[in-house]
Amino acid sequence: MANIFTSSIGKKLIMSISGLFLILFLLVHLLANSAYLFGPEAFDLIIVIMGSPVVVAMVPVLAAGFAVHIAYALILNRMNMKARGAQRYEITHKGEADSWASKNMLILGLIVLGFLVFHLSHxxxxxxxxxxxxGHAENVNDLMHLTFGNPYIFVCYIVWFVALWFHLTHGFWSALQTIGMNNTKWISRLKGLSYIYATIVCGGFIVIAVTAFLRANGYIG
Structure with a gap:
């Protein structure tokens, strides 16, 4: 058991599993926020559900998932910086060196993390x-209009979603490969699945952001 936490393979496995957990959360989060597209009443209903004791109890679990993923990403990056030649972490996966996203995962991750803090604060x-x-909770629809109605914040969110897209296109298939789906015949399929998933999730969030921007500025009802 100790090797899982101390060995290079174990650390990659922990980061991959926590990453897959967060990937699943993103899909659930998108589905919940999609209610905004159907009007204020639908979105208010989803917010009530998200405020239920069961969902609230999941907050510490989600926070732990983020903390573990970030911590092990930094640990592995430090190991990678100390490594040499073919043992470097970036090329431990087949075809990884060809991906721009794989070479910039830490930077992309830091962008995602930085804006996540901004998102949580808003x-x-x-x-x-x-x-x-x-305290008194603010109305979610008012917050959506106040936040996305600001063109500067709106653009920042779009940049964030693009960074998240790149992070997911590599992170998803790499995580699956780490947990055992490393057959060479599956690499192209896993990459394809990652691109499809990243596009659906990030594209969905962008649609919600654009809709909020248009509503906040009176372009649509």
Missing amino acids: FWAKMQLPEFTG
């Missing part, structure tokens, strides 16, 4: 956090 801190502190 939504979670004003909606879910007050439930723990006894």
Whole structure:
């Protein structure tokens, strides 16, 4: 068991499993936020569901998933910087050296992390956090219009989603390969699946952001 936490392979496995957990969360998060496209009432209903005790109880688990993934990503990057030649982490997976995203995973990850903090400060801190502190939660539809109605913030979100897209296109298939799906015949299929998933998730978030921007500025109802 100790080798899982101390060996290079074990650390990659932990980062991959935590990454797949977060990838699943992104899909659930997209499906929940898609309710915004159907109007304020539908979105308010989803927010009520997300405020249920079961969902709230998952917050620490989700936070732990992020913490583990980030920590092991930094640890592995440090190991990679110390490594030499063919043992470098970037090329431990077949075909990985050919991917621009694979060479910039840390930078992409830091961009995603930085804006995640910004996102949490604009939504979670004003909606879910007050439930723990006894404060007053703000209306989610008002927050959507206030946030995405600002063209500068809107553009920043689009950049964030693009960075997330690149991060997912490599991270998804690489994680699957690490947990055992490393047959050479499956590499192209896994990459294809990663691109499809990343496009659906990030494209979905972009559609929601664009819709919020248009509604906030009175272009659509």
